[in-house]
Amino acid sequence: MPFKRKSRGRSKGGKGSSGTVQCAMCGQQVPRDKAKKVTRRSSLVDAQLARELRQKGTYMGSWIDTKYYCVSCAVHRGIVKVRARDERRMRPRRRF
Secondary structure, eight states: OOOSOTTTTOOOTTSOOOOEEEOTTTOOEEETTTSEEEEEEEOSSOHHHHHHHHHHTOOOOOEEEEEEEOHHHHHHHTSSOOOOHHHHTSOOOOOO
């Protein structure tokens, strides 16, 4: 049977089954290596106040918020884009 992607949409390689995670948007159970992981830094203090405190020399702590999305929710939210057949096998450039 033909397949669209060399990896078949997963990043597990030949390691057997992987654990599942729950989609943050719809609650679907998705394999960990197939789910799209989004990591954001969150702070308790708003940006303007944090800037002033940082100028005074205060250490501003923050926590890392990690969410997993299934492929359909990631496409819906714009985390990943639908690509043409020619572009599918090429890796998109990372934005930093």
